[in-house]
Every structure is written in C-alpha cells, then in structure tokens.
Amino acid sequence: MTRVRPSDNQRDRLKETNAFRCCVCKRRSVGFHLHHIDGDNANTVDANLAVLCVEDHDRHHRSGEYAPRHTELKAEEILQFKTDWESFVAEAQRPEPKVLATLSSYGTQELIHSLQLVLQWPDERIAMKQSYHLLDGDLDRLTDEVVADLISIGPNVKMAMIDAPLPVEHCPCCGTGYSRTLKPAVVARLTDPDWATKSSASIYINPAEPRVTILFSLRDQSLLTGSLHLCQGQFLHYHCEGIDDRVPVTDRPSVRTQVTKIVKNVLREWQPAWVFIGTGDPDLPTLLPDLNLPELWEQARRGLKPRKSKSQSRC
Ligand SMILES: [Zn+2]
Ligand SMILES: [Zn+2]
Ligand SMILES: [Zn+2]
Structure with a gap:
C-alpha cells in the first residue's frame, strides 16, 4: 500500500466541514493532523480522515505503547466523534439551524x-x-x-x-458542574477557616522560558498548581486542575502586562493570605518583591527567540 497524502484542497475542505476544530475536543486554532481512521494510509478519502489536534492524535497512536490493554482513543470512537461533529457543523451552518x-x-x-x-x-x-x-x-x-x-x-x-x-x-471545571464533586482546593478555599490566614500562593517565574507557575498551599500542604505560559507566541495558556484556557495575546499592552493581569485575577479569585514570588533555581528560588517578568516574554511573542528545546512546546 502506498501512502496517499491528502491534497491541499481536501485538507481545506475537511477543516471546513469540522469548523476548524478537532473533532474530539473541539479546540480550534491549534495544529491539526488528518488521521486515517482505519489505519490504511492509502485510503485517503474524506470518510476515512479525521481532523485531530496533536494531543488527541497522540492519544490514539500512543495508547498501546504505554498501557497495552488500555486504548485511550479507539478507532471506532474517532469515527463516532467525526460523524457526530461533522453532522452537527453541517446542521449549524444551515440558514435556519435546528441546533x-x-x-x-x-x-x-x-x-x-x-x-x-x-x-x-x-x-x-x-x-x-x-x-x-x-x-x-x-x-x-x-x-x-x-x-x-x-x-x-x-x-x-x-x-x-x-x-x-x-x-x-x-463552574464545570472547578466546581461540581452538575455531576462532579468539588475539587479539594475549591473546598478548602470556600470552607477552611484557616484560608484567610494560612493560605499562600508561591509564584515561580521561569528565568529561561515564558512560563510562570503558581502553587497554592494551605498550612504547608500543596493544594493546587496553575501554570501560565506563552503558547505558540499567540496565546497565554493557563492550566490548572480542570482549567485549560488559551487567552489570545493582543499587540498592546505588552505581553508582560497581559500576564500580570491574568496572575492578579487568579490571585484576586483565590485570595491567599500570603504571596511569595521567586525566580532562579526552582529548588532555592531568589525572592522578588514584585512580579518582575523577564524581557524574554516579549521576545518570544515577536518570535525573536528560537524555540527552546522541548520545554517550550510542552503545553
Ligand atoms: Zn483534540
Ligand atoms: Zn494518525
Ligand atoms: Zn500551551
């Protein structure tokens, strides 16, 4: 079987029928792969190609290696996701959609x-x-x-x-949604009487790449870690337990001002009693009085900085 690559036309058409989203997680503006659902690289017809983000594509191909009996994302599931999502998009794009x-x-x-x-x-x-x-x-x-x-x-x-x-x-990510249980960190913040006096946020500014991590603790016990990094030079990507949000970076104000605003909002919501800011050696950070972010955030935005090994592409 010779591998048949999808043509540019086919690629564009499939992205369009998927509303430029991964058919599994529905994220957009991420890199996409066209995946051969039946595993046959020669069977390059629309019906056999799924638009997948890199992570979901990995979840399919990697599954066997790491957990032989457990398949994270099976071929039948991908086919189902594709069929469901493409029919939803088709309906949504009609003049009077029923969705x-x-x-x-x-x-x-x-x-x-x-x-x-x-x-x-x-x-x-x-x-x-x-x-x-x-x-x-x-x-x-x-x-x-x-x-x-x-x-x-x-x-x-x-x-x-x-x-x-x-x-x-x-909140479906942070709280119960309609079916989940409250995340322990949210419970602590809402109910623990010590929160107002014994909670802390430790912010670590990575000196080598555009990344900041925030660790929330209560009485020396770590509860939650959030991380914010500049993703593909275009998004400020914030992850925290359950939260995975990308905020588009704007040209103004500076990237560092935008980052500072996000960090302040996170702190405003969590209201820790103490805030520590550090940089340098992650095991023995140098404490800083303020959120002094390095110039490399602006350089990474402008693409002046070559991509830093693996760590920068890690999301
Ligand atoms: Zn996806
Ligand atoms: Zn594939
Ligand atoms: Zn990211």
Missing part, C-alpha cells in the same frame, strides 16, 4: 469567574461544551470571543443567555 447554544456564567455579578458555552441538538444531546475563564479581567472581550466561536461554527445558531450567574462552585 441551539446556551451561555451560562459562573461567579458573582461583580466577579465573573467563567462562562460556559454549550451547543446541543434539539433532543438535548450535547455536541460541544467549552469553558472560558475570565483570566484577563475583561468580560466584553471574553463575550466577543464566545460569539466569534459560535459564529465560526454556525452564524445563525441562536444563543440563549442564562442571566444570573451561578455560584462559582458550579
């Missing part, structure tokens, strides 16, 4: 914590859920991002807004 969107918010009126967009079929089957954390402190920009996402899937899909924000404990 719907709802937008819920979490937090309080004064401090919105996150928004969640849910796309569904009329029979309530959910096609996509996406959370947006208000990391950069600008609700209008976040709402614009949600609307742009929805338009990219189907410009005529109607969106219902759920007006009153739900308590942060219900």
Whole structure:
C-alpha cells in the first residue's frame, strides 16, 4: 500500500466541514493532523480522515505503547466523534439551524469567574461544551470571543443567555458542574477557616522560558498548581486542575502586562493570605518583591527567540 497524502484542497475542505476544530475536543486554532481512521494510509478519502489536534492524535497512536490493554482513543470512537461533529457543523451552518447554544456564567455579578458555552441538538444531546475563564479581567472581550466561536461554527445558531450567574462552585471545571464533586482546593478555599490566614500562593517565574507557575498551599500542604505560559507566541495558556484556557495575546499592552493581569485575577479569585514570588533555581528560588517578568516574554511573542528545546512546546 502506498501512502496517499491528502491534497491541499481536501485538507481545506475537511477543516471546513469540522469548523476548524478537532473533532474530539473541539479546540480550534491549534495544529491539526488528518488521521486515517482505519489505519490504511492509502485510503485517503474524506470518510476515512479525521481532523485531530496533536494531543488527541497522540492519544490514539500512543495508547498501546504505554498501557497495552488500555486504548485511550479507539478507532471506532474517532469515527463516532467525526460523524457526530461533522453532522452537527453541517446542521449549524444551515440558514435556519435546528441546533441551539446556551451561555451560562459562573461567579458573582461583580466577579465573573467563567462562562460556559454549550451547543446541543434539539433532543438535548450535547455536541460541544467549552469553558472560558475570565483570566484577563475583561468580560466584553471574553463575550466577543464566545460569539466569534459560535459564529465560526454556525452564524445563525441562536444563543440563549442564562442571566444570573451561578455560584462559582458550579463552574464545570472547578466546581461540581452538575455531576462532579468539588475539587479539594475549591473546598478548602470556600470552607477552611484557616484560608484567610494560612493560605499562600508561591509564584515561580521561569528565568529561561515564558512560563510562570503558581502553587497554592494551605498550612504547608500543596493544594493546587496553575501554570501560565506563552503558547505558540499567540496565546497565554493557563492550566490548572480542570482549567485549560488559551487567552489570545493582543499587540498592546505588552505581553508582560497581559500576564500580570491574568496572575492578579487568579490571585484576586483565590485570595491567599500570603504571596511569595521567586525566580532562579526552582529548588532555592531568589525572592522578588514584585512580579518582575523577564524581557524574554516579549521576545518570544515577536518570535525573536528560537524555540527552546522541548520545554517550550510542552503545553
Ligand atoms: Zn483534540
Ligand atoms: Zn494518525
Ligand atoms: Zn500551551
């Protein structure tokens, strides 16, 4: 069997029928691979090609190596994801689509914590859920991002807004959602009487790459680590238990100002009693009085800095 590469036309067509998203996780603006579902590289027809992000592609191909009896993402599952998502996008792009969107918010009126967009079929089957954390402190920009996402899937899909924000404990990523249990760190923050006096945030500024990590602890016990890094020079990518958000970087203000704003918002939400900032040797960091981020954040944004080995592409 000779490998047949998809043509540029076919590549573009498939990305379009998937609304420029991975058919499994529905993320967009990430690198995509076209994966041969049946494993036959010669069978390069649309029906056999799935648009996958790099991570989900890995989850399929790597599964056997690391856990021989456990397949993380099976061929049948990929086929199902592809079929479901492509039919949803096709419906969403009709002039009068039958599919719907709802937008819920979490937090309080004064401090919105996150928004969640849910796309569904009329029979309530959910096609996509996406959370947006208000990391950069600008609700209008976040709402614009949600609307742009929805338009990219189907410009005529109607969106219902759920007006009153739900308590942060219900945030689908950080709290119970509708079915999950509260994450221990959220429980501690909400209920532990020592939070106001014995909690701390230790911020570590990586001196060699555009990355900051924040460790929250209570009474010397580590509870939660969040990490923020500049991803592909275009996004500020924040991960924390359950949260995985990419905030697009804008040309102004400086990248470091944008990072500082996100870090401040995270701190504002968690309200630790103590904040420590360090850099240099991660095991014995030099303490800093302020969040003094190195110039390399701007260089990485402008692409002046060559990609740093593996660590920088790690997400
Ligand atoms: Zn994916
Ligand atoms: Zn593949
Ligand atoms: Zn990333």
